[in-house]
Amino acid sequence: MKKIAVLLASVLLLAGCAPAGQVEISDAWVKSGEMSVEGGMTAVYGTITNNTDKEVTFVGGETAIAGLVEVHEMAMIDGEMKMQRIEGGLVIPAGESAVLEPGGNHLMLMQLTGDLMAGDMISVKFDFEGADSITLDSVMAKPAEGGDESYHETEMDMSN
Ligand SMILES: [Cu+2]
DSSP states (O other), X not given: OHHHHHHHHHHHHHHHHSOSOOXXXXXXXXXXXXXXXXXXXXXXXXXXXXXXXXXXXXXXXXXXXXXXXXXXXXXXXXXXXXXXXXXTOEEEOTTOEEEEOTTSOEEEEEEXXXXXXXXXXXXXXXXXXXXXXXXXXXXXXXXXXXXXXXXXXXXXXXXX
């Protein structure tokens, strides 16, 4: 009994050391469409706000519907806009926000384990360096224009 009390006390002490602000995620959603089927891919979007007083890096995540999750950016590769993994993650300076949106940065979900239909709700964990992970339990799937850029060496031309 005594040991448990000591452990609790140290947990409370650690919590007391956390910075006043936290990382927050708002307007999160996941895209449904032709590619969001079993074995396919899709992306999670939203706004990540770093309310802490230090730099935080968005490094990845986890969700039951995807075998592989990566933080992606859009880049000009061989004269075409393509998406690629952000080496080292997406840095969010103290007090600033990062917007994940179709045609821009996004949390890529690959190797989908099932079909994702509009209206479906999924749970997504966002992982950070410099802050605790955040899990959102009701990220809604909805259709959207854009965000179908080709990935790595694929030859698909999805340009609008
Ligand atoms: Cu991507």
